């Protein structure tokens with residue numbers, strides 16, 4: 001596997017989930033695979049789970065790990081071409097990327113959407129430069145439009161906790177005080193569409209996600225109706241994806257606290273489990289009692305990030 005961006009990159013989902021179970025049963029089973037191999041993780045944005053779980057996964061597989069926080073210690077990087085670099089950026093990405101590729105065997109990239117230019121973000125401009133110029137296999141650790149390591153961990157978690165063959169999974173928008181990217185809901189929708197679940201997306205009008213990720217998923221603008229009988233409630237905020245109105249891309253269109261997931265929302269589900277990728281702002285996305293309830297899966301969901309990363313890195317090591 002040379003790139004891990006979309007659900008198709010992992011191949012057969014049943015096989016990938018079986019591999020996840022195998023690794024979870026013995027995390028050090030493939031420790032010889034990574035001997036004398038180096039993972040480089042590059043962060044343009046903050047992280048807790050991705051940073052820790054991906055490094056742990058690489059270490060489980062016997063790898064060396066280098067972590068670069070681009071905005072803390074490295075030269076500030078210019079990402080645009082055709083500019084005169086007379087500002088505060090000392091190095092261009094097009095030199096930095098092949099140089100970084102010299103020091104590692106594979107690269108993980110975190111580079112969030114800027115939420116200013118939809119075309120630039122949805123072209124995955126930064127990620128594709130790493131793919132094109134690093135000469136190494138590259139996986140996304142949340143980039144402008146995708147977060148596949150998270151979505152894979154979410155699917156592993158749903159498979160572990162489902163009580164029905166085909167559970168109802170609801171992706172619900174919730175309010176936030178900042179404009180957040182669409183990467184997490186995009187990948188969650190893409191992976192749920194590929195999985196054997198009854199998938200529903202609910203959000204206020206104007207927040208329609210890009211159809212290349214939502215596919216034929218049912219969109220329900222009435223949140224309580226969407227949540228009826230749900231087995232899993234996946235809450236997440238995202239800013240306007242700019243699908244129905246491109247001029248609104250990256251904007252906050254609603255701050256309606258009626259969308260905050262509370263006990264009344266969970267009461268209409270079928271003993272539904274609560275999920276969120278974290279970090280989460282309590283009081284905006286979800287109430288304390290819901291996220292602290294026995295039906296909250298946010299911690300095992302985060303723990304499964306080590307497993308999803310392990311499968312992906314193992315696949316890349318096997319392809320080197």
Ligand SMILES: CCC[C@H](NC(C)=O)C(=O)O
Nearest residue numbers: 180181183184277278279
């Ligand atoms: C894993 C989530 C990362 C990011 N969250 C924030 C707070 O920026 C997001 O919403 O995409």
Ligand SMILES: NC(=O)OP(=O)(O)O
Nearest residue numbers: 047048049050277278
């Ligand atoms: N869910 C997730 O990717 O968390 P971090 O942003 O803390 O890595």
